[in-house]
């Protein structure tokens with residue numbers, strides 16, 4: 442199995458995944474725990490479908506804002522949206538995803554995984570409907586924040602739920618498909634935005650766009666009624682017999698009762714070991730200042746520290762390169778440029794991102810993570826600089842609804858469109874994907890914490906980009922905003938070139954040895 446498809450390992454307790462992607466708590470920790478030969482039955486399809494919906498929701502809710510912002514007009518608070526309004530409405534979602542995700546792990550342990558997914562789906566529905574019904578900017582911000590909380594909770598709990606339920610043989614594929622579903626969700630959001638924007642009523646179109654986000658969440662709620670709680674959580678709650686019934690159901694017809702027993706036994710052993718470890722930790726924690734074990738190990742063990750630095754570097758760069766400025770504001774940009782159907786033009790951003798994500802996932806193992814980044818980032822820099830150059834011919838203001846495109850500007854507008862496509866293709870091939878393969882950098886005992894911190898870096902940088910893009914466009918001009926992103930990409934290129942070793946094709950142990958290397962850049 443290639444390393445991107447290789448089931449990833451969860452955190453020290455073998456279950457926590459904080460990076461929005463599915464990890465495998467079993468394959469390395471307790472080999473052969475699941476009956477790998479089970480054919481994918483209806484249950485696995487439901488599981489895959491459910492995983493896909495959470496990716497779609499993530500993508501839909503982040504993508505739909507692009508068309509929404511250009512369709513709202515003056516329907517909120519009786520005035521056109523200012524750049525600050527647009528920035529806050531957009532970025533509050535990532536801020537709340539960032540704030541909520543750590544609490545999701547606590548709730549998932551106490552309430553159970555399924556209940557937290559119920560809650561997240563409920564929040565998705567309430568947030569979507571509140572946005573659809575909102576009459577002021579403030580209510581819209583509350584609705585978007587509720588959806589952000591749902592994204593934060595779901596992106597933690599759904600992968601964890603699936604990792605604990607899916608038989609090992611099917612789990613790896615779910616890792617790689619999540620990012621495809623996110624980008625597909627963004628395409629769907631853009632198509633919905635275009636269709637409602639073009640053919641819907643002017644007053645209600647944007648309300649439908651945001652309100653429709655409730656639909657996939659409602660479908661996922663329906664599927665959840667057919668799904669069980671995870672065996673691991675049931676064992677933890679002292680319900681081993683219920684756990685056995687679930688394992689039997691998951692393992693399919695062909696699984697013998699011996700293998701079901703073996704699976705249950707393994708989970709019980711693991712849960713006991715976790716309890717024992719946390720009791721030991723509690724006993725050895727003599728004073729309050731002492732860092733929790735895994736945090737201590739993450740910071741003080743050189744290879745863990747290096748792994749964390751690389752994971753945070755890649756996740757930060759994934760956002761600071763500015764891609765989501767386009768994802769959130771492409772319709773605003775293309776309106777400013779005078780394209781007749783901006784929501785249709787902006788579909789190229791989402792479709793290029795989706796298409797090249799698929800290309801990336803086909804080739805990434807053959808080409809290698811480091812190499813694919815070093816090949817693709819120069820295209821991003823080129824695209825950004827060309828777009829900046831194109832903007833230098835156009836005088837516009839992001840506040841104005843009617844930036845006329847004089848005929849002489851049309852060449853520049855087309856140049857910007859093509860440059861943006863080059864940039865997005867470069868992004869989707871490398872930075873859009875590679876950072877999410879972060880788990881393979883960390884050793885088992887710090888994997889959950891390390892992935893969690895790197896993911897928080899992603900949400901934090903996402904928030905900064907969403908909040909500042911339009912303000913930078915106003916303050917610096919579009920040309921210099923794009924040049925700034927190009928500089929950030931170029932700096933990122935240098936850092937990756939210096940510090941990120943190739944891990945593709947290496948076993949986890951070999952990757953770890955590489956990070957131990959004395960001669961390697963980070964201290």
Ligand SMILES: O[C@H]1[C@H](O)[C@@H](O)[C@H](O)[C@@H](O)[C@H]1O
Nearest residue numbers: 620623624765768794873874
């Ligand atoms: O990997 C995903 C993908 O690239 C999305 O298109 C982007 O919006 C997300 O921020 C990113 O995490």
